[in-house]
Amino acid sequence: MASSHGTPPVFNNKVIAWIDHRLPIFSYIEKEYHTFPTPRNFNYFWNFGAIATVMLVLMIATGVVLATNYTPHVLMAFDSVERIDRDVPQGWLIRDLHMNGASFFFIAVYVHIFRGMYYGSYKAPRELLWILGVVIFLLMMATAFMGYVLPWGQMSFWGATVITSLFSAIPVVGDSIVTWLWGGFSIGNPTLNRFYALHYLLPFIIVAVVALHVVALHVHGSNNPTGIDPKGPQDTVPFHPYYTMKDGFGVVVFLIVYSLVVFFGPDMLGDAANYIPADPLVTPTHIVPEWYFLPFYAILRAVPDKLGGVIAMFGAIAVLFVLPWLDTSRVRSSTFRPIYKWCMLLLVVDVVVLGFCGANPPAGFWIPLSQAATLYYFVHFLILLPVLGKIERPLPMPPSIADAVLKKKAG
């Protein structure tokens, strides 16, 4: 059946051989997901790509079912979501899976991004792979934002108001852009309809970009915890069964945590105010976005100028696009970068602090704290990364992945 990597596979099953001769999908699967040589030293951080993929599929599957029962109209959207919970058989399960699935998709992607940053996965020759990942992240943010609007609760409505109004900060054309986004002079039925259409469309674009992301990944293969390129067969294992099994195990563990929230605290990550139907005349005391946007929301509010805040917020994401060129170090993995390692972990703390700042009203000590945290965020990317690469003395690196694995086993 299967051959070793390098020679084309021979299929004994005649039907498969016939199809493969004309459309080589089986050869492709064989090459990319079976014999594909993969570094043998992944830790569990390398599970999160597979986990994120599972979450994406789960979101689309549950989303399509929800769409068959949802009514995108300002007078009916809220009740139709409640009808899904109450009157659609197992509708509550589909909605809880979808609603919390967004949170867990973001958890998986945030860990995945951290993995990429900590182990320098974005460095040559994987810059485009990284950039495609940031594109996926941006598309996810847009999709999640518009999805949160659909139940048409108070936070849906006012969150949409705050975020779309950001575009009014753009000089000259800002107000026209906002009118165009809304489909009118205030948020209303046209806004809800276009958000629904886009919320259904964007996930399929995400699938397409994920496909490109995977294609780019399979050109040079995965990075690994040492950041050293595999030098021969002793450094790699075939993807299947080694990583299909390890990823499968990781996915199930992740699903356990996800299920705990879905079944025993489905509303713990949401805002109570979104169970109040949208009312354009009553502004909630605190308008907060979903938790996964809080760090960016904090950066937005940390700058005392509206346009400045918008620029800082988008800049916080834009900076990720140029990350491969901001980092001047030739060492990929933080394991061998004694100073950068701590900067990177500090960045994680910084983003969590920003999350808390975003959750609290901008008053008292939260203002200077969010400003300091915003400052560190940009200092990390714009100053520490370029400078550290020049001055940091990396630790001695093992000659190969196999050496690193054997040494670790011995020690």
Add this chain to the structure above:
Amino acid sequence: MRRLIVSGAIALAALVTGAGAVAIAAGTEAHPPKRSWHFQGPFGTYDRAAAQRGYQVYAEVCAACHSLSLLAYRNLMELGLTDNQVKGLIKDIVVPDLNDDGQPIERPARLSDSFRKPFPNVAAAAAANNGKAPPDLSVIVKAREGGADYIYALLTGYVPFDKLSPEQVKEFSVKKDDNFNTYFPGHKIAMTPPLADDKVTYADGTKATLGQEASDVTEFLAWASEPWMEDRKRTGVRVILFLLALAGLMYAVKRQVWSNKH
């Protein structure tokens, strides 16, 4: 590697607790005291007797002003009542409809009807209640920070004007006709104290104190907010047990597969 897993877990926990802190931080007024509810915890269920009494409180008191539009009378059967018992409960309720000539009529409520709305529309509800329409109660327990604790605290948290301290009267500019509630944001609430001792007479002989009524109607409203909660928890227990077993198997196979590589 283990250290990395641990730090990853800590980061994840920080994210989740961070989101939890959001919910806590959003409350501005006095925090409602934590009470113990029958429906709490991973195995908690609704107290059927309390919820049935709570329906009585809703029907005899709250329903005069508050709609419960997402529920139908048939849903009451989920509280352990038979269809004949529910028919008995709603025998005096009439709901608006159209007759065969298209003329508006009122007819006796059926099990399939949604709960009768006390006002024909929001404007009428507001006009009859000093300009502020009473909120629908279908998801009220989920729609308030603090949930059931808040609803109970609100129903029992009224302070008569003459019991207020001069500082409170001054700070919140309370007038004699205002309703002061310890737990309502801003303290001045449009709703007059809805419950009092012996406001209802319970058929099961339970003494109808203010606290009992508030606790019962909160149990009922918690059920109304999420009638499928018991199903959710039951399913959850099965799903978690299945996934734990699957994870164990997966781990065993993974170890076996990797045994010649480590």
